[in-house]
Amino acid sequence: MExxxxxxxxxxIIKPRIFEDARGYFFESFNRDTFAQKTGLSGDFVQDNQSFSAYGVIRGLHAQxxxxxxxxxVRVLKGEVLDVAVDMRxxxxxxxxxxSIKLSADNNLQLYIPRGFLHGFSVLSETAEFFYKCDNFYNKASEIGVVYNDRDLNIDWLIPxxxxxxxxxxxxxxxxxxx
Structure with a gap:
């Protein structure tokens, strides 16, 4: 992992070490000990979430x-997204x-977004399956959000x-x- x-x-940005041969590929998408050693962060994730979306969907900007x-x-299992993190600390x-960074099933990149950040993504491919780990449980009453087209942030979601x-x-x- 780089x-x-x-x-x-x-x-x-987390770049896994990928082992490829004629049969396909293998990579370790997450290892808590390696993550902690390389980042100094605990990596104690408690909840996994997955979403499926079509082209043009913009989800976000969300936080708790x-x-x-x-x-x-966060990472993409199928397709490609533009992933966006906003520092609100x-x-x-x-x-x-x-x-922002393009995450895809082809590049296998992951993005670590710390607490205190807003997060969102736009779907650039026909469809996308998006997967993410969280280090705290979801609590509806603690939701925070900022509109995707906020003028001050001026984010280019790459969707016409x-x-x-x-x-x-x-x-x-x-x-x-x-x-």
Whole structure:
């Protein structure tokens, strides 16, 4: 496993070591001890989530606050997404900045998103299966969200105008400045 910095404090790209031959490939997608050794983070994940989405779907920007804040380790099992993390930790030098990366079944990259970040993704392929681990359990009352097209964040989701598919819930989220 290789670890790369993203430019956002504590947000990391995880590149697994892939073993390929004529039969296919194998890789270890997560090993808590290796993760802890290479990152200094615990990697004590308690919940796995998976979603399936069609082209143009934008999910986010979401987080959980307070004692239910979550760190996430995200990856794509099928297809390709643009994954986006936004630092909302007011004491961070990268507060209000975002990072985006294409995650796909072909590149097998993962993104570690620490607690205190908003997260979202857009589906760039016909369909995508998205998988992520969380280090804390979901709590509906602790949900935080920022609208995907927030003017201050100015995120390019790589989906042409009119092709976006947004949930009713995500359409009415607050602005980043309202956090």
């Amino acid at each position: 670890i790369e910095q993203t430019g956002l404090k504590d947000c990391l 606050g307070g004692e239910f804040a979550q760190a996430k380790l 007011k004491d961070s030098e990268t507060y209000g900045k975002h990072f 105008g009119g092709d976006e598919s947004i949930s009713d819930k995500d359409e009415v989220l607050n602005s980043f400045s309202a956090l």
